Amino acid sequence: MKLYSKIIGKGKPFIILHGFLGMGDNWKTLGKEFSEKGFEVHLVDQRNHGRSPHTEDFSYELMAKDIKEYCEDKNLEDIVLLGHSMGGKTAMKVATSYPDLVHSLIVVDIAPKYYEPHHQAILEGLTMLQNADLDSRGLADEKLEEYIPEWGVRQFLLKNLYWKEKGKLALRMNLDVLKEKVESVGKALNEEDTFAKDTLFVSGGNSNYIRKEDRELIKAHFPKSNTVTIKGAGHWVHAEKSDDFFQIVMIFIDKFS
Structure with a gap:
């Protein structure tokens, strides 16, 4: 599966995964900002989205494999991986399935739990x-x-x-x-899936995607994780509070790079 991507800048590889019904282009502005901090930013269209191939299949296992193969094709290793919503679920699956590939993980406004269809x-x-x-x-x-x-x-x-x-x-x-396949979008992470490296969860203060009671589950899957809430932001936290979001992500990356 040859995924389409837009690559900005040069430096440490930084892959960004969009949410359900989105595309890499949604992250163009923030991607440029990250590239100016010394990253080679890959804005990837996931399968069945944007300019990437259309298939009959949709699962987080497949989409995680797509990202692994994308990294192999581009000779990327030790990546910073960020995903929003559905892309956050994909990113979690990549990190737990191929931990050697991922240096650090950033998950935006989604938990490892099951979500009922709501689109x-x-x-x-x-x-x-x-x-x-x-x-x-x-x-x-x-x-x-x-x-x-x-x-x-x-x-x-x-x-x-x-x-x-x-x-x-x-x-x-x-x-x-x-x-x-909309039911599959809300699928929970498998109980045994864990990632023992540095992880940041970013939630929107006005969003109900990550609740206080989800913190224990997050820690079970991602023991080295912290969750930061951005006040006044909804589910599209990175678009609604982009300056705050950028600063929080950069502090996390700088701390663990």
């Missing part, structure tokens, strides 16, 4: 866009607003639009498979 409105809205005749991004935003009132969430999702042909917009992600 129904978003998936309905994207299905509507997929079936619509779209000739402008403005029209797409207008239609999507019927399903998703939050402007920021819509802008994040609309990054998936591209010009399939002149005058016709289409979605990059493999929506049919992602809808079919």
Whole structure:
């Protein structure tokens, strides 16, 4: 599986994994900031997302293997690995499955527990866009607003639009498979999966993805982990409080590099 990526800068390898229905491009601004601190930043599109291949298969085991093979192909080792939401679950699976590959791990607003499917409105809205005749991004935003009132969430999702042909917009992600496999997105980490190296969990103060009662489970899987909460941020903590997020991640990396 040849994953698509955008590579910024030179230095220590730093892989960033986007969330469900996202793409590496969502991290372009922060990726550039990290690259200016001496990192070679890899903004990777995971399978069935962005410009990476579409397949019928979706599991964290497969996506972790994709990242391992990506690193082998690019001759990357001792990586800093960061993942948000679904990408955080992938990152956890990479670290616990291939610990020698990972120097340090950063997980953004997701815990190792099971989450019930909760993207129904978003998936309905994207299905509507997929079936619509779209000739402008403005029209797409207008239609999507019927399903998703939050402007920021819509802008994040609309990054998936591209010009399939002149005058016709289409979605990059493999929506049919992602809808079919949505139950797998919430899958918990296996009970025996552990990673004994330095790990940072970053949660949004206004998000309910990581709760106080999840701290014990996090420590069971990641004994050398700390959890930092950014006040005033929701699930897209890195976008809503990007300066605070960048500073917290850099303090963690500097401490353990």
